[in-house]
Amino acid sequence: MNSTVTADNSAQAHGGRKGTLNSPSFLALLATQFLGAMNDNMFRWFIIPIGKPVIGDAEALSLGLACFTLPYLLLASVAGYLADRFSKRTVIIACKVAEILIMVLGIWAIQIGNIYLLFSIVALMGCQSALFGPAKFGSIPEMLRDNRLSRGNGLMGLITVISSALGFIAGNYLFHITQPSLSNPGTFSDLKIAAFALVGVAVLGTLVSLKIRKLPVAAPDREFPFNPAKETWHQMQLLRSSTPLLRTALGVAFFWMLASLAQMNVDTYGINELQLSQKDIGPLLGILVFGVALGSILAGVWSSGRIELGIVPLGAAGIVFTSMMLFLTGNSVGPGAENATNLHYSLSLFWLFLLGVSSGLFDIPLETFLQHRSDVETRGSILAAANFLAFAFILVASFAFWVMQKHLELSASQIFMVLGLLTVPVGIYIFKLLPNATIRFMVWLVSCTIYKLRVKGLKNLPKKGGALLVANHVSWLDGIFLILTSTRPVRMIAYSTYVEAPWVAWLSRLYNTIPINVEDGPKALMKSIKTARTAIENGELVCIFAEGKLTRSGYLQPFQSGLMKIIKGTGAPVIPVYIDELWGSIFSFHGGKFFWKKPRRWPYPVSIRFGKPIPHPENEKHVQRVVQNLGVDAANFRKTYQMIPPRLFLRKCKSQRFQLKVADSMGDERSGGMLLTGALVLRRLLNKFVLKPDEKMVGVLLPPSVGGCAVNASLAISGRVPINLNYTLSDSDINYCIQEAGIKTVLTSQKFLEKRPIEMDANVLLLDDLKSKVTLWDKLFCMFQAFLVPAWIIERSIGLHRVKSDELSTVIFTSGSTGRPKGVMLSHHNIISNINSADDLLQLSPKDCILGILPFFHSFGYTISLWMPFVRKMRSCYHFNPTDARTVGKLIEKYQVTLFATTPTFLRHYLKRCTKEQFASMDVVITGAEKLPQSLAREFEEKFGIFPTEGYGTTELSPVAAVNVPPSRQLDPDEISAKPGTVGRPVPCVMAKTVDPETMQDLPEGEEGLLFIKGPNVMKGYLNNPEKTAEVIIDGWYNTGDFARIDEDGFITITGRQTRFSKIGGEMVPHLRIEEIITGIVSDPEADESEVEVAVTAVPDPRKGERLIVLHKPLHKSVDEILKELSQEDLPNLWLPSSDSFLEVDSIPLLGTGKLDLAKIKQIASEAFPVEVTS
Template sequence: MSHPATPRSIRSASFLGLTATQFLGAFNDNMFRWLAVPIGQRTMDPTLALVLGGVLFTIPYLLLAPLSGSLADRLPKQAVIVRCKVAEIVLTALGILAIATSQLWLLFAIVFLLGAQSALFGPAKFGALPEILKPESLSQGNGLLGLATVTGSALGTVAGYKLYGVAGPVLDAGPTLAGLWIPAAALIGTAIAGTLTSLFVRTAGAASPGKRIAWNPVTETWPAIQVLFRDVRLLRCALGIGFFWMLASLAQLNTDPFGNEGLHLPKEDVGILMAVLVAGMGVGSVLAGIWSQGKVELGLVPLGAFGISASALGVFIASRFVDVSLAATSQPAFYGVCTMLFCLGGFAALFDIPLEAYLQYRSDDSNRGTVLAGSNFVSFSLILVSCGLFQLLHGVLNLPPATIFMLAGLGTIPIVVYVVLLLPEFLARFLFYVLSRVMYRLKVYGRENIPERGGALLVANHVSWIDGILLLVSSSRFVRFIMYADYVNKPFLRWFCQRGGIIPIKAGSGGRAVLAALNEAREAVLRGEVVCIFAEGALTRTGQLQPFQRGLMRIVDGTAAPIIPVYLHGLWGSVFSFRGGKFFWKKPAQWPYPISIHFGKPIAQADDVNQVRQAVELLGVEANEMARSTELTVARKFVRQARRGRNRLKIADSAGVELTGGRTLAGALALRSVLRRTVFAPDEQNVGILLPPSVGGCLANLAVTLDCRTTVNLNYTMADSVINYCVRKAGLKHVLTSRRFLEKRPVALEGAEWVFLEDIKEQITGLDKAKAAMHAFATPIVVLERLLGLTRVQPDDLLTIVFTSGSTGDPKGVMLTQANIGSNVQAVDQLLQLKPSDCLLGILPFFHSFGYTATLWLPLCFDARSCYHFNPLDAKTVGTLAEKYGVSIILAAPTFLRNYVKRCTKEQFSKLHLVVTGAEKLPMDLAEEFNTKFGFYPSEGYGTTEMSPVAAVNIPDHLARDAMYKTNKLGTVGRAIPGCAVKVVSPETWADLGVNTEGLLLVKGPNIMKGYLGDPQKTAEVIRDGWYASGDFAKIDEEGFVHITGRQSRFSKIGGEMVPHIRIEEELNRLSPSSQEEETGPRIAISSAPDPSRGERLIVLYTELAKPSSQLVKDLSATGLPNLWLPSTDSFYKVETIPVLGTGKLDLAAIKKMALELAASGKSGHRDTHATEAAPAATPS
């Protein structure tokens, strides 16, 4: 049985008993193993025996790790420990029997089972430490326990070989039980001794309707011509269209004699040439529409002119190769002529269509008919000219038709030169468009938000060197950009920049130079031009949206011009972005690279620059939402990443299990195969998992996800009743776990069946392994994804259900979709910039959304590796793992970091360059201590389970070299992650609040949960119009950093876990009933105060207690509340009254203030008092 435990010192009998038990267990495990291996080598391949012994003993640590943790929480830890030791007695006895009967298979089965009991023992052992030792002794206790393990293992190995020396002759002579009494005594005796020592352990209408009708063509034509002459651009456009029609007429006229005289075609066959010419024009017209991308693309005009000239000359040249003595249609040269005619028609259309569109676009609604009439007049006039010209050339001068085509081509050359000189910026824009189409798969949304005429200011995020080019080719209007003069004045760019209307800004020449550029931009807007500014002032070094400069407001001030927010999505990671700490010199991740540009709704009058920044930020949210259907799911990303890194280490854990990418995929596929065949029903969607962070836990999650099912990682730290509630709520039929885990954390499961990974492993056949290996290493990825059904998975399909802690009642099931987790890992990778050399430390449980997203899927989806350990408090093992695997990134709560600062060496963390903390506030002293020891500050982030979970994070300086703005700020949780938007509102009205104003923090993005399982009402309460109410109070400064200032709900974050005040108040009121006949007000209120080790500690304010505080804490513990939920006995403070509001509700602000003052007074509340004693007010009890 278990006994109440009071944390004691290192010298306590309980700790000494645990240490002795651990030593004897490690000793016995290794002694038996190294007795069994030599025995096995007698009859089998020696190498095989060695491998078999190691594999069989190690696999349970992988398979049973989750089970062991749950057992350690489900049962009293002493009970788990004692039962494991009793099992050890039985197993060693069976081992001796196996030796005596020469049952080699049984002998190695015992090796496996001993490994299983040892794995089940582990979590109970480490979990018992906080119950046995005082907090200040935990580090030392872990160290001593580790020392006992190492020593016992070493000595056990030696002893095992010694026992074989004793048993060898017996085995030669014929083994008997009597002859094996020494090995039996050693093994069974050690198991009994370990059992005895274990007993000491205590434990998201008409434009001009009045205009008259004109009948006289002469009087009407001249005004139309006058209109054209008043606008030189309209005149040039009309002349260009007229040139097209003149050339078209000439070509049409010339084609007939060209076929008859030049090619000697029968008359009936000349139509072929005409059809080819017209077909080319048709195709050219279609291409002009496609390539214009919904805008007037004058860049096609120079291209069309050049093509006209080249094609007309090509017709002449091709005709020279036609032998007129033979049938023309039988000669290849004839088809060359047809091709050139087709191209001539196509290029002519490319020349004409943009001009026609521009004429319509440029003319006003009130006189468009007049302008078109004038243009038609010019066109018809030039058609007449072409007729006269053809008569002159062919009828008078008797020039061959082919020569006329040649003259047409030569005559177009001056037009080409003129158009290129006239429209260089448009030609450049089109050429950039072609180039962008080669390099990128560009989609443009919201182009209609750019006003057709009049001034406007485009305000865009700045991600890459070619953002301006992409905006230029995407805009429906010509755009003038504000650029740094250093770039504008480069020799090879100066001419284009001048012709392109670039507005240079000399940032380093003082305020006057900057002001001059802004005024020039303002004048351009006033003239009706479109100007674009990258308001961040520099390329982002992290992918995050940086602060906007206030100068943009000066451009539109007093102009009545709208601001058009623009968001460039998907460019981070491209060749021209700063991903990887450099521009240009990196391999394209994909070709063509998928990107999109989003033009937002015009902002008629912006209040300030922060309103504009938020509009751009919201466009980023929209862009990410729209990209969901094109993004790969996390499972598909993993499959592809595993194939690319099939021979590189992918996952490992503290049990010594190491798997490459290929073996990880193969293992998950093999496990999936057996589960489908023997366990899962076809309609079984949700699958429970009860495993700690480990290779086994990773494979279990992968197997379920690769089978297109939804994982439900159960919280093994909860009570059985809560676990069973989650099982019922999620409709689980099976829960994957391991016997070893359940031995250490027994769970009385109701309504579902256990599925033990040990049993599944035994059912994996050779065929299963062969198929898994073939799929993992050889099957084409596209085929494998279809075979697994991954291509049918939709972004809104559930990936996982994560249950909250059930703070104020039953736990809520947070439904996270494929898109939720996928977008979050994509954003985090964008910020952390993972490399193949990176290794993530996985110490967070998978039932925690931070652990599930950041330590499970993040390294699986990208080119990095991870190593797992089930106990984040075990600094010794963490340090060892970090040194062994070169851990470079740690994601953890500050509570754990403090332990690592104390226990881990700088050498162990030599590869570490990034630490991201969450779950609780990062204490400044801890940040300083960490920086002092390891040379850099941890980066604090923010999020909740409902946010999948990351919403904001600080980025360290070394990942943002040469950044214009700071990317991290101590005391804040950083800026919103890419694709996510944050704002603060009034908690009562949800009205937007400005910068540096405290309010309720709202978050919007593709990472926001689908909702609460089976609770649409609660979902609607926290999600409005895509905005999630975080429950936290915050303010956002001018630089976009989020400052968490408090919590709306009454919770404390202690050791990274949410601890509810209301729940504890209810239990205390129940356990300490009032002695008064009438209630005069609340008697107990829970608040909190800062705590240097765990983030916060609970403060109990009371007016009376029915029993001493020490007894209340014991009674609270007996209710099954987690240890983190228990206030310490010195945190009870007696007060005169509990502050309340006029409505009778608790005055939380006053209570908080009172709690902080009492906690800061330095008084210790260790002395027990209760209602019957006279205790002064506002003193600790």
């Protein structure tokens, strides 16, 4: 018997349209079943109390059940014939009409006082139900899509048990209010309430059944079974021919036997053990039935669109336990009514409820499996045979109950004990048959309480046939999650040292794990590969973690070639799989520790994406790129549920309410609680006195400082968009930015404007003026919120929970190195995804402190220096002048800074003026914006013991796109996480590729081309410039404008900027390459300050198209000396500037970020070398 069955979506062989759970036809079927089951039980439990005084309690209960059940055995073949030979709708309607007539006969039998006739009519009601059953259950798979079968059966079970409970209560109530007696029969007027109820429900059920749509005839040529015994035998043989179906039918039959015993026993248990009257028995059976209903729903929900047989052993265990508890509860009541307490009654209700839940879990998966696995042509016969078994067991239950009550003289409590003991061997047998499914489901159930699992793309798994699943490897639980989420059994390929350990060896054999170990030699390796190939050829799913080991850095490691050896020649597809968000869990190596770390969240989010099949993969690199692309999709999907940075800011400030959170060089220090208090106070003041409700974009002119942090945070938690204006721009450019963003108000300070006076076309608010408006109430209330009120209450009170991840977080205006500033729109999702990537690689901890020296109008300063410490449990300190090396050194020493990012230009300042002792706490230094000379990196390492690494990013990429992991954060020396001379690999969930700039076709590894980046860090677009946005973002890929090479390990080497190339004589000449060589030639190691000394640009030339121009500061070498050394660098002659193309300047123009001001450089060159006009 297969442990898990997934229904296929193939077209039906017999026509008809399959619908959903809310289709009118299925709802009509549910209503018909509800009214029918209610009437069955209402009539039976109306009759049983009438018969008790005449033939005895045990006899009335057993006989009532036997009379109702016997027709199911005698008419099983006829019921199957009708369900196959005629439309099931016709059979259902005919049965409902017969129900009306039977109810009328029943009332007449009570009037004449004939006990034998009365129980004969109960048997007639059983005949009607027996003929109705196969048509009803056979209709479900004809009405519903296959992936709705489990839930459909769950609803049918729910409807049945609820209606049965209502019928039980209604029948007893009808008896109580009419009090009919066979020894003294009454008139019709005495029974009119019962008559109206019974006949009325039957009529209503008939009318509802007319709403069921026409259903096709399954077997129109089937002959009537004139020999029912022979037909029943044939049906039983048909069932017996399929061992899984036979076992399932026996399981269903066992359930109905237990249910019948429990139903009869509840009546006796309530009267004898709990000393209740007949009319008070209703709640006991009602709670049992309610439990069955809930168990049926749970079984449908837990099945998740498939048939999950692993639930059945859990149900069996629950039946055993609750039956024993009912025995203990009832047995603890002594003789006499006074001894049955409310506690006994309450405990009985509780255990009956759990017994019902367990029963629902036991039955529904079996019922669904039976329907789905039976062929359409024989489904009626199979279900009829299963019904025959079920009602045979019910008949046995009625006889067994009579024997246990009358002859063995067992109490109702003892009968519950027998019920539990009978289930023990059944549960053991089921577990023995389904160990995989049982363990798999139990692990799934436990994991759902610890992890929140999101699965996408399950439809991409083939429903049959072999395939190789190729996944990334993040944690020790990856294989378990793949087994749990797959709709089919998966054989994992795993290292033998893991799967042969004593405590997992049994499980490994159970799940047919394929062991592999490269250390055992090539023969053993080929044997494992052959085993995997054979499994795929036999139609099985096999999974391999193609990286060959768990990641120690969060990076996707290069895929090994073994996957191609497995799949080659099998004709089976590769199914790419990406496991997301598990990096950082306790079962990953995040933080350098496995397991022994505190979980970050509970429940912990896990996302798994199954990609489209790859029929013929070119090589392992091809597969890796597809898996990487799934990682990008997974990261982008996070925005549908992840918290935005301002909400995380609230939580982190509260978790550090008494610990230092931010500080600056001006002596301002604030704990998380006080930072949040300040942000909330400022928010109140701005909303009350300054900003209008519709004023979304707000300008900020402040340096990196605690004040700048508070202002940005207050605007963010207000749902507004802080725009930090670039104060290194001209007044004209600043006002251009204000106009572009629609900024009406700019927040700044008097002290700032004194140092940088600006005439702005906006309302300027001096934050100093707000201090006088702060009241004691403002302070106390906001402090109360910050320190005592839960974050979720704050965010709902200020509407922050309504802000979506895809909404705007900020607009960063580019520095304008090549023209007017462009507004780059970054969303909350851009910001948090970039922070997540940085955290994945740097493995941040509460011990970390970041130094923020880059301004907040710089994307790195905004994302990494400002928001990263805001949303992580870490500290930050700030200084407004990155060239002030002495103050920077003091800050690092005072606050024990562990990481900071800067440019190589600024790094030279620190190398000259900071002491080794000041950098003692530092272990991460990352540079960007310009090429990091390896000589500078080595020199820095020699002095401070820290090797600076290089990263890469742009404002449009939020900004980090690639980075070399610093040595101090590399956990595995065998895992390549950094390469000097490169800018690193793309950060997790980000992809890079190079393309031919002319054809835009992808280039292979190692070839230089235009660099494109794809990932959740790609901006929303340029503000008010959709044309430019469409120009640089193509199918999610951002054109960086940089030329680069990507090596076989994925490391990127930037070779130049598209705008920093000249086309001379038809050849592309890179400015950056020439600039680097000349800088190396002219650099003076004895110089006190290391500044940019050379910049290469170009001006138009009438002969060659363009002419190289070298701007330089006063140098210690002559132009001729420079050109002589340059000619020895093996450069093409076209790359060599002429001696009259050198231009001495006082200083090389730079932007506020430390980058070259390319526009200004080109302007100076153009003015010095005007284009010659020829006639």
